[in-house]
Amino acid sequence: DAGVTQSPTHLIKTRGQQVTLRCSPKSGHDTVSWYQQALGQGPQFIFQYYEEEERQRGNFPDRFSGHQFPNYSSELNVNALLLGDSALYLCASTTPGQGREGYTFGSGTRLTVV
Amino acid sequence: GQQVMQIPQYQHVQEGEDFTTYCNSSTTLSNIQWYKQRPGGHPVFLIQLVKSGEVKKQKRLTFQFGEAKKNSSLHITATQTTDVGTYFCALRAGTASKLTFGTGTRLQVTL
Numbered sequence: 331d332a333g334v335t336q337s338p339t340h341l342i343k344t345r346g347q348q349v350t351l352r353c354s355p356k357s358g359h360d361t362v363s364w365y366q367q368a369l370g371q372g373p374q375f376i377f378q379y380y381e382e383e384e385r386q387r388g389n390f391p392d393r394f395s396g397h398q399f400p401n402y403s404s405e406l407n408v409n410a411l412l413l414g415d416s417a418l419y420l421c422a423s424t425t426p427g428q429g430r431e432g433y434t435f436g437s438g439t440r441l442t443v444v
Numbered sequence: 445g446q447q448v449m450q451i452p453q454y455q456h457v458q459e460g461e462d463f464t465t466y467c468n469s470s471t472t473l474s475n476i477q478w479y480k481q482r483p484g485g486h487p488v489f490l491i492q493l494v495k496s497g498e499v500k501k502q503k504r505l506t507f508q509f510g511e512a513k514k515n516s517s518l519h520i521t522a523t524q525t526t527d528v529g530t531y532f533c534a535l536r537a538g539t540a541s542k543l544t545f546g547t548g549t550r551l552q553v554t555l
Contacts, residue, residue: 420487
């Protein structure tokens with residue numbers, strides 16, 4: 331049973347560029363959330379997708395956008411990259427009926443903006 | 445929104461010593477989850493607590509939810525080097541809803 335898969339694992343981008351990160355949820359999960367984790371900090375919620383719609387959003391600017399596909403996989407897009415966007419981006423999946431099992435996180439994408 | 449503070453921020457113990465991290469909130473929590481993140485790794489779900497005064501054990505790990513549901517603790521008995529990592533408590537706002545993570549406690553274990 332595959333866990334959450336994220337790609338790429340590492341990425342280096344220049345300020346002002348755009349980036350797309352990808353996530354495939356754990357088999358049987360239909361809800362995908364994205365988190366940003368700066369070095370030494372706890373993960374911060376970006377947004378959550380369910381049934382191909384953004385259901386919840388954290389305190390992140392509109393430069394952060396996403397998408398969920400019919401197969402439940404998801405993308406996170408960040409436009410006009412800033413140095414401060416350098417972080418580990420984590421994807422987590424679950425399904426509403428399995429809240430007590432917690433979220434399954436992927437290994438993350440380490441984004442460095444130079 | 446709700447926030448939780450964790451103490452201590454960092455703890456260094458000798459292998460075999462016990463370790464406890466505390467998660468505190470100023471408001472009543474509906475539930476609390478605990479995650480472990482190894483260095484260079486990703487958060488891994490450990491447990492969820494929902495009932496007042498609840499105590500759950502997983503081998504050497506003991507999790508407690510306070511009677512007032514405003515605090516929680518994770519206690520590790522006889523730490524091992526495999527326990528190294530950052531332990532986060534997290535609040536889940538509702539079923540399949542977002543997680544709000546605590547500040548985390550980084551545990552270092554040496555021989």
